[in-house]
Amino acid sequence: MTDTGRRLDRRGFVGLTAGGLLLPGLVRAQGIAPATEISAHERSLYDAAKKANESATWYVSHYTSETAEQIGRAFEATYPGIKANVVRTTAQVAYQRLTQDMRARVRNCDVFSSTDIGQYTTLKTDGQLEKYQPQNLRFLFETFQKASDPDHFYWVTSAGTVLINYNTRHVSAADAPKKWTDLLDPKWRNRIAVGHPSFSGYVGNWVVAMRLAYGWDFFKALEKNKPQIGRSINDTVTMLNSGERWVGAGPGATTQNSASKGNPLAIVYPEDGTLLMIATTGIMKSTRNPNAARLFVEFLMGKRTNEIHAANFTDTTRPDVPPYPGAKDLATVKLLRPTDAEIEKGIPEIRELWRDTFGV
Amino acid sequence: MxxxxxxxxxxxxxxxxxxxxxxxxxxxxxxxxxxxxxxxPRTGAWTLSNYAAAYGRARYVEALFNSLYLGAASAAICAVLAVPMAWACSRTDMPGRGFAWFTVLAAFIIPPYLGAVGWILLAGPNSGWINQAWVWLTGAEESLVNVYTFWGMAIVIALHSYPFIFIFTKSALDLVNSEMEDAANILGAGTWTTTLKITLPLVWPTILAGIILVFLETIALFGTPAIIGIPARINVVTTQLWQFFEHPVRAEVAAAYSMPLLLITAGLIGLQKLMLNRKGYVSQTGKGGERRMIKLGPWRWVLLAWCGFVCLLSVAAPMVALVQASFSRxxxxxxxxxxxxxxxxxxxxxxxxxxxxxxxxxxxxxxxxxxxxxxxxxxxxxxxxxxxxxxxxxxxxxxxxxxxxxxxxxxxxxxxxxxxxxxxxxxxxxxxxxxxxxxxxxxxxxxxxxxxxxxxxxxxxxxxxxxxxxxxxxxxxxxxxxxxxxxxxxxxxxxxxxxxxxxxxxxxxxxxxxxxxxxxxxxxxxxxxxxxxxxxxxxxxxxxxxxxxxxxxxxxxxxxxxxx
Known part of the structure; x- marks a missing residue:
């Protein structure tokens, strides 16, 4: 094993398998040959984790259950002998559980992933996170490297987008809104679907970004078009599919996933900016599985995880893995991304404003 | 001792x-x-501030009242839907009693989420099938029904909760024997008078228990208010509670916010006791008894039509959504x-x-x-x-x-x-x-x-x-x-x-x-x-x-x- 590790391409993988050099666990992974790249650093973490009989318990909320499970199993296949316990729930539940655990001094969780940046700043301030500099961070898009904590307590491991989605049966590509302010056109009266910032982190981030760009007047004007307010950002996809609403401020990934099945949906990357939503990951302080936890974090930034991202309609974090079908390369898109401080300060404010303007 | x-x-x-x-x-x-x-939250010290935070704002208190109205409305609708069905299934010769049972069970098993989506497909103000048919038939400009309203929400909730009252009422009616009904008949009361004055009052405790359960269940329900209530711009206790779990998490405030619900429960149990006090509801004695079916004549078709109507609303609508979506690409x-x-x-x-x-x-x-x-x-x-x-x-x-x-x-x-x-x-x-x-x-x-x-x-x-x-x-x-x-x-x-x-x-x-x-x-x-x-x-x-x-x-x- 060299410093840079050994790259296994598909042919090499098959050859090695035939040669019986590979551990059987790898064969279980997905049926296709994974791009497994194990660096010296990962190797040493792996050996240490194996020696100490460690496993990694991962509290995660932002993936679909299947994506989270696939990542867990791919990890186990890449590192036989290290078990990954995937505990996937919704964001509120995951964090609530984590705080209950901390109060009861139960150390269930080793690695914690969530889209709510505020949770990380709180955990960091309370000294509940382990400091670590992942070596794979340098392979991510620059935006994501910059969005990770400069003090090395949490890092970006996944991303998503909020953009304009629409029903292609009712709206042609030419007529579809091209930028966010197009949604204020009276022709979209009773036609718009949005989520709710008190129920969805995606929506919360989007509202903060819109307010920064256009002021709260944007939402006062939007209310004149009587948008339908759902709960989750994904509710816009359901509303567009049913034909009840025609255009929305929705998620890129879920919309394209639904469209890939044949649903009459399409997306527009708005000219005035696509909201970039990041999900971060941290290691819990005094974890009983320090090596496995670190190895898992490295894995979350690895190629294999990003291939699983793309296959499951989640945005990729590395330029060397192509995005999911229908998505643009994030490096070519104008992105909106409020700073952590803007988000943390802004979300409680916009929730109140939202309630004042929309009444719910 | x-x-x-x-x-x-x-x-x-x-x-x-x-x-x-x-x-x-x-x-x-x-x-x-x-x-x-x-x-x-942080210090672990004793405090009343959670209660102040939970009830110090008009909009949080308003959500509580919305929940109470919603609970009462749903419970009332449930009773109207379920009691005639239960009576028909238990005491009468209405045809299709097995069908009615199936309806009730299916309505109960279908996940409320699907029921709500089914009703959005049917009664959505823009694209709901009922509204499209209405516009097509009458040339009207306005849609006929809108699921995104208080009553829309109350009805959709009731359509998945009425089985509570049905099952309670039916099992109670199954235990009532015909002796007292016979007595009423002998004294000249007809079928309807007997049913309204003898049979249903006898099972009133059970109906009341069912109504209270639906009321409480509605207050604690999250799914339907989230799907229908938020677009209708109505906040209730559960949707408000969920917001306390968004960052910054205020679980203690959520706990404080829920505690008065316990008082409501206690109040309802007290009320129930009061209403049932000093009246005899014993219908199972050691003196034997028997039960006969009531012959309804042409009325049985009316009751059957009612069961069919409830089935249409509570099962057929969500089934349309379920079957269509589940077999679709x-x-x-x-x-x-x-x-x-x-x-x-x-x-x-x-x-x-x-x-x-x-x-x-x-x-x-x-x-x-x-x-x-x-x-x-x-x-x-x-x-x-x-x-x-x-x-x-x-x-x-x-x-x-x-x-x-x-x-x-x-x-x-x-x-x-x-x-x-x-x-x-x-x-x-x-x-x-x-x-x-x-x-x-x-x-x-x-x-x-x-x-x-x-x-x-x-x-x-x-x-x-x-x-x-x-x-x-x-x-x-x-x-x-x-x-x-x-x-x-x-x-x-x-x-x-x-x-x-x-x-x-x-x-x-x-x-x-x-x-x-x-x-x-x-x-x-x-x-x-x-x-x-x-x-x-x-x-x-x-x-x-x-x-x-x-x-x-x-x-x-x-x-x-x-x-x-």
């Missing part, structure tokens, strides 16, 4: 044991919540042959990682919880009604308490009580079973309590005069008499446990996922096609279970068959 101890029956020890179980199941988690509601494309597929079912049954385990988990947890809950509830109801232990009222309250605290908040109590030491049940099946048992104990209790109320103690006294102990009396008199009511209660708890989401979502571990959690995940992902297929699988399996159970229990023992 010693002499008194020596006359304690072995049964008394059993009662005490059950009270102990009740404390572990209910009192402990509720106490954890109560403590949390008075605790400052892409449900947004609507009905067309090239859109047909069985891929969603195949994916769930053979390819999905967790689906098979979730199905098994769901049925094992639900069956275990239903059995436990019925056993404990019957015993407590018996103890309370026969006044075998002091403080019966407190016991009754404990049995009803878990229902009204919204699941997500109750789940915090469960997690605090069971997950860590000393029980350390985190991630185990036992934790899920205990939580389901505690959560649905109120249903089992309301059911058992209404049943015991109808049995005159004289039959148990007969056993005791002949030398039998309390337990013999229960075993040979109470349980056989209540067999059907208990089965009804068991089914209720079982079905509710298969749907339970709000506590489950908080308590699941990697190995204990249930169907409802899987459904929620799929709905979060906007994956309606697979979600519907899972709903279909759930429906088929539950119906098979329930059908088998009903076959095993046998026919109505008091019913005199024609020609016998």
């Amino acid at each position: 010693l002499r008194r101890l020596s006359v304690i029956e072995p049964a008394t020890l059993l009662w005490l044991l059950l009270v102990g179980a009740l404390v572990v199941l209910v009192a402990w988690p509720v106490a954890e919540l109560l403590v949390a509601s008075f605790t400052a 892409a449900w947004g494309r609507g009905f067309s042959l090239d859109n047909l597929t069985i891929k969603n079912y195949r994916y769930l049954l053979f390819e999905h990682d967790g689906a098979a385990l979730a199905v098994v988990n769901t049925f094992v947890f639900s069956a275990a919880a239903a059995t436990l809950a019925i056993f404990i509830a019957l015993a407590i109801a018996y103890v309370v009604k026969r006044k075998l232990l002091p403080m019966g009222g407190a016991l009754a309250f404990l049995c009803m308490a878990p229902f009204v605290i919204p699941g997500i908040v109750m789940a915090i109590g469960f997690y605090a009580a069971y997950a860590g030491p000393p029980l350390t049940l985190y991630g185990t099946a036992a934790m899920m079973i205990l939580a389901f048992t505690a959560r649905f104990l109120p249903i089992a209790y309301a059911n058992g309590s209404a049943g015991v109320q109808m049995i005159h103690p004289e039959m148990e006294e007969a056993v005791r005069i002949l030398g039998g102990g309390r337990l013999t009396a229960v075993k040979s008199v109470v349980i056989p008499l209540l067999k059907k009511a208990l089965l009804g209660g068991w089914l209720l708890v079982f079905i509710l446990a298969t749907r339970e989401l709000s506590a489950a979502i908080f308590l699941v571990g990697p190995e204990t996922r249930t169907i409802s959690v899987l459904l929620y995940d799929l709905s979060e992902e906007g994956n309606l096609e697979v979600l519907s297929a899972l709903g279909g699988i759930l429906l088929v399996i539950t119906l098979v279970f329930v059908g088998t159970g009903m076959k095993l229990i046998g026919r109505d023992f008091m019913l005199r068959r024609g020609g016998e």
Whole structure:
């Protein structure tokens, strides 16, 4: 094993398998040959984790259950002998559980992933996170490297987008809104679907970004078009599919996933900016599985995880893995991304404003 | 003192044991919540600030009132839907009684999420099929119905809750014999007068119990208010509570916000007592009795039409959504042959990682919880009604308490009580079973309590005069008499446990996922096609279970068959 590790391409993988050099666990992974790249650093973490009989318990909320499970199993296949316990729930539940655990001094969780940046700043301030500099961070898009904590307590491991989605049966590509302010056109009266910032982190981030760009007047004007307010950002996809609403401020990934099945949906990357939503990951302080936890974090930034991202309609974090079908390369898109401080300060404010303007 | 101890029956020890179980199941988690509601989040000091935060703002208080209105509206609609059906199924010769039963069960099993989506498809103000048909037929500009309103929400909730009242009322009517109806007939009362003045008043305690349950369930419901209430711009307690769990998490405020709901429960139990006071509802005496079907003549078709109408609203509508989406490649494309597929079912049954385990988990947890809950509830109801232990009222309250605290908040109590030491049940099946048992104990209790109320103690006294102990009396008199009511209660708890989401979502571990959690995940992902297929699988399996159970229990023992 060299410093840079050994790259296994598909042919090499098959050859090695035939040669019986590979551990059987790898064969279980997905049926296709994974791009497994194990660096010296990962190797040493792996050996240490194996020696100490460690496993990694991962509290995660932002993936679909299947994506989270696939990542867990791919990890186990890449590192036989290290078990990954995937505990996937919704964001509120995951964090609530984590705080209950901390109060009861139960150390269930080793690695914690969530889209709510505020949770990380709180955990960091309370000294509940382990400091670590992942070596794979340098392979991510620059935006994501910059969005990770400069003090090395949490890092970006996944991303998503909020953009304009629409029903292609009712709206042609030419007529579809091209930028966010197009949604204020009276022709979209009773036609718009949005989520709710008190129920969805995606929506919360989007509202903060819109307010920064256009002021709260944007939402006062939007209310004149009587948008339908759902709960989750994904509710816009359901509303567009049913034909009840025609255009929305929705998620890129879920919309394209639904469209890939044949649903009459399409997306527009708005000219005035696509909201970039990041999900971060941290290691819990005094974890009983320090090596496995670190190895898992490295894995979350690895190629294999990003291939699983793309296959499951989640945005990729590395330029060397192509995005999911229908998505643009994030490096070519104008992105909106409020700073952590803007988000943390802004979300409680916009929730109140939202309630004042929309009444719910 | 010693002499008194020596006359304690072995049964008394059993009662005490059950009270102990009740404390572990209910009192402990509720106490954890109560403590949390008075605790400052970071310092752990005693404080009232959580209550100030929860009730210091008009918009939070307004949500509470919305919930109360919604509960009352849904409960009233449920009673209107269910009581005529229950009466028709239990007492009359209406044709298609099996069909009515099936309707009720199906309405209960279908995940409310699908019901709500079905109603959005039907009654959405822009694209709802009813509205499209209306516009096409009349040329009107305005749509006819809008599901995104207070009453739209109340009706959709009622359409998935009326089975509570149906099952309660029917099992009570099954126990009422015809003697008093005969007396009324002899005195010149017709069928309708007899029904309204004799039969229904006799089962009034049970109907009332059902109404209270629907009211409480509606207050604690999250799914439908989230899907319909938020677009309708109506905030209720549960949607408000959920917001307390967004960052910055204020779980203590959430606990404080929920505590007054306990007072409402206590108030309702008090009210129920008051309304039932000093009236006799005993219809099961030791003097035998029989039951005849009421011949309705042409009216039976009217009743059948009513059942058909309820079926149309509560089952057909969601089934349209379920069947269409579950067999679609892409449900947004609507009905067309090239859109047909069985891929969603195949994916769930053979390819999905967790689906098979979730199905098994769901049925094992639900069956275990239903059995436990019925056993404990019957015993407590018996103890309370026969006044075998002091403080019966407190016991009754404990049995009803878990229902009204919204699941997500109750789940915090469960997690605090069971997950860590000393029980350390985190991630185990036992934790899920205990939580389901505690959560649905109120249903089992309301059911058992209404049943015991109808049995005159004289039959148990007969056993005791002949030398039998309390337990013999229960075993040979109470349980056989209540067999059907208990089965009804068991089914209720079982079905509710298969749907339970709000506590489950908080308590699941990697190995204990249930169907409802899987459904929620799929709905979060906007994956309606697979979600519907899972709903279909759930429906088929539950119906098979329930059908088998009903076959095993046998026919109505008091019913005199024609020609016998």
